[in-house]
Amino acid sequence: MFGLAALGLLKPLAALAAWNKEAFGAKTADAALKGIGISGAAPTRDVLIEAPEIAENGAVVPIEITSNVPGTTSIAVIADKNPFPLVAQFQFQDGAVPFVKLNIKMGETSEVRAIAQAGGKSYVATKEIKVTIGGCGG
Amino acid sequence: MSRMLLTVAIFLFPLWARAQDVDAVLKRDFHARGQATMDRIVQDRLQKVCTATHDNPPADAAKSIEAEQMKTIVFPAGSLLGDWKRGERLAQGGRGLTWNDKAGAPADGSCYNCHRLSPAELSYGTIGPSLTGFGKQRGAGEDAQRYVYGKIYNAKAYNACSQMPRLGFSGTLTAEQIKDLVALLLDPASPVNK
Amino acid sequence: MRLVLPLVLVLSFPVWGQDSKNQIQKYRDMVAEGSPAELFEIEGEALWKKPQGPNNVSLEKCDLGLGAGVLKGAYAHLPRYFADADRVMDLETRLAHCMVTLQGRTFKEATARVFGTADRPSEMESLSAYVASLSRGMPMAPGTSHPKEKEAYELGRALYVHRAGPWDFACTSCHGAEGKRIRLQELPVLTKVESARAVAATWPAYRVSTSQFVTLQWRMNDCYRQMRMPEPAFGSDATVALIHFIVVNGKGEPYRGPGNKR
């Protein structure tokens, strides 16, 4: 038992940094960006957001983000009109490609931003996703 | 009248046995839940004829049903134009009459489920025709008001086997609510007519 | 600039129609790639092997039509006639039958909670996910030769057009004409082979709007709710007949579920 604990098998892998309470608790996109230390991200075509323009349901909105900015170390995802706009931030290292695919929630039609950080600078791509009201379903 | 009934009877005879089977199955396999009580499985004449003819009733049967249904429509006195803003909310909502809706609670019109209305709403159904610009074409005069009110109250008065529910006749919507929907369709200020 | 502006306007103006249809299809494709349906298959496998009921046995000896305990391809052959019960059964009805006959549970207890919630999926839903997943790639081949299978199909056909209730609805009210939708959801005409095939091959499914795993018994139940009708009993002849009718109309399509629904 003691041995297992010492080997780290009983404890989950520790995250590199504590969860960013301030940024994830921010109620506006700007405050969220400030919380992760980003201001004045430059619009770019090198960050790609692959997502449908119309989501049949806001509970699940699939989004795929790729950064072609050389030296990208992180990607943040922000849904501007969500009650808490910052959805996720991913740090890439040791061979991880700055690419991620995930499903996010959206309360209403909104801009979605992907912000990549590379070499101390930040770059942003934006896409509007329309969230629609559904019928019976399935 | 009797000739009409004979036509319908001959037409329906081969289907009569099957209809009896279905009634017996529904009685055995369904149960009341909440406000959805078992009296709802009993078909009225219209439902019987539309089922038996796959919604293509002989012309004289259709005519007689439509006349019968027309008599059920109660038109309130005065203007039939309510408030289009309330109408838009009713058109968006879909509550009412299901076994998990509270009995007697206000219901909605479920309009966008089947119709396009305000062009701003992207999520609209196509079971019924698009009604965008309806008031622009028909005007908002007394005849148009009566037609729209009557159609919402009892669509079967205009088309015997229409797929549109009889929203007034079934007790789904009140006279005030139907007037709000008439305004949504006809009021020049309504987004439907912008 | 003067030349460019009108072009930009044309390109960026949202064209509702073909384009939005493509966008909805893109949404569905992307959702399907990331379907959590597999999580329910894992739960279902554990439930299949878990001893339960007064007899404290698992469902591993349950005969889904291809012999006791045979799971591979079993779902693709349902609904079908079962001589031991002398009736046509769909997957869920048969699972309930095994819970009663093998595990010694009462039908009432075994089916008390067949439609779960996002927080707590039902036993039946997880089991359905697991069993159906083991027919992937196999053509749907429900029973069609036994007289009771023919009878069930005919009953399904009659129910499909039967108009009743305060809103005068039949299945055909929504699923009767091609190219129709409720809101943005396209409505398959289940008497049409291609539409029925797509349905037969993808149910049961994960439903993204409610984060629930849903089954065909649930689909029948919730359609009747929205038809403003009384509630059909779980596993009743009426529900099995409709499911049989749909799957027979779509037979031959290789199973590719559990799928994804809005």
Add this chain to the structure above:
Amino acid sequence: MAGPMKMRATWANGFTDVRVLMTHPMETGQRKDPDGNLVPMHFIQTITVQLNGKTVVDCQVSQGVSRNPVFSFRIKGGARGDKITVAWQDNKGDSNSLDAAVA
């Protein structure tokens, strides 16, 4: 008790693709249960992805991620048989992790 996870890790043309599913309610704290009570916030906050014990992606997420999260990641390199580990931790201190061999 955390619900199941599922992972698929495949190698092709010099890249390892990882797709991982997690069972989690991802409650926002704003949803009401059928009795009308607010369901408390309950969501995954951190996720780590490791290749042979070395962290390659470190994620922080919010309640804005959909219920039963699904993520795809890509790693340059890796080889068939390498070990991928994905672990998560939520705001209540629950956690789960799963290993998979790259196929």
